Amino acid sequence: MNIVLLGPPGAGKGTQAERMSDRHGLPRVATGDIFRAALAEGTPLGLEAKRFMDTGKLVPDEIVEGIVTGRLGDADCRGGFILDGFPRNTHQAEALDRYLASRGGEIDVIISIAVEPEELVRRLTGRRVCGGCGANYHVSFNVPSREGACDACGGELYQRDDDNEGIVRSRLDVYKSSTEPLIEYYRPLGRLVSVDGSGSPDEVFTEISGAIDAATEREGR
Ligand code: ADP
Numbered sequence: 569m570n571i572v573l574l575g576p577p578g579a580g581k582g583t584q585a586e587r588m589s590d591r592h593g594l595p596r597v598a599t600g601d602i603f604r605a606a607l608a609e610g611t612p613l614g615l616e617a618k619r620f621m622d623t624g625k626l627v628p629d630e631i632v633e634g635i636v637t638g639r640l641g642d643a644d645c646r647g648g649f650i651l652d653g654f655p656r657n658t659h660q661a662e663a664l665d666r667y668l669a670s671r672g673g674e675i676d677v678i679i680s681i682a683v684e685p686e687e688l689v690r691r692l693t694g695r696r697v698c699g700g701c702g703a704n705y706h707v708s709f710n711v712p713s714r715e716g717a718c719d720a721c722g723g724e725l726y727q728r729d730d731d732n733e734g735i736v737r738s739r740l741d742v743y744k745s746s747t748e749p750l751i752e753y754y755r756p757l758g759r760l761v762s763v764d765g766s767g768s769p770d771e772v773f774t775e776i777s778g779a780i781d782a783a784t785e786r787e788g789r
């Protein structure tokens with residue numbers, strides 16, 4: 569099952585992708601995480617990506633597309649994957665379609681998660697991320713048992729540089745102009761599922777799981 573998670577920054581894509589990955593045994597491919605890992609290692613890719621991430625702009629298509637097609641070629645993605653944060657514009661969506669077609673595949677389901685902009689700002693400005701395992705927390709909505717430490721691995725929690733309000737608002741503008749049109753790009757396929765992301769993580773997960781189960785049945789897998 570090849571799944572794309574669409575939605576603005578802060579919609580809960582990472583939170584839901586982790587749960588989906590556990591439930592369906594599919595790898596989560598998150599382009600933002602790939603860039604942050606490259607940056608932490610100080611690679612040229614990471615340093616190049618940082619120039620764009622720092623201002624909330626999209627990393628150029630040819631860089632992201634090369635990274636994603638390379639990653640989807642790995643053995644663990646053969647049985648399916650969950651894309652989180654890619655594609656982010658029509659050029660990337662077309663590149664993904666071409667790549668999948670070249671190996672006889674396609675996207676099976678697109679989950680579009682919607683949340684009101686002011687709620688997105690609250691979620692992103694309060695987000696904390698584990699430096700060890702990447703788990704997500706929130707200062708009010710998803711508080712770790714011990715302040716500043718990850719429940720899963722004990723790692724130290726940090727705030728992403730691009731999660732300050734000014735950059736968050738730029739990222740939401742970029743979403744609106746570049747990424748949101750993908751909803752209409754995918755709609756004609758008949759595989760787009762719109763999910764209300766404003767409920768609790770459990771509620772959103774229940775809705776997404778139902779959609780994936782229906783898609784699995786439809787595909788006869
Ligand atoms: P995305 O990957 O779409 O940018 P995240 O999954 O990182 O979004 O979630 C953004 C922030 O909102 C995180 O701090 C996360 O803990 C919190 N969050 C995620 N889902 C919900 C939800 N349903 N209700 C409240 N807060 C949430």
Ligand code: AMP
Pocket residue numbers: 577599600601603620621622624625626627628632652653654655656660730739
């Ligand atoms: P995310 O972790 O998904 O919020 O992404 C963080 C940042 O990484 C974005 O603001 C972009 O600068 C960059 N990025 C992640 N995915 C992509 C993508 N598919 N295309 C371009 N830039 C991306």
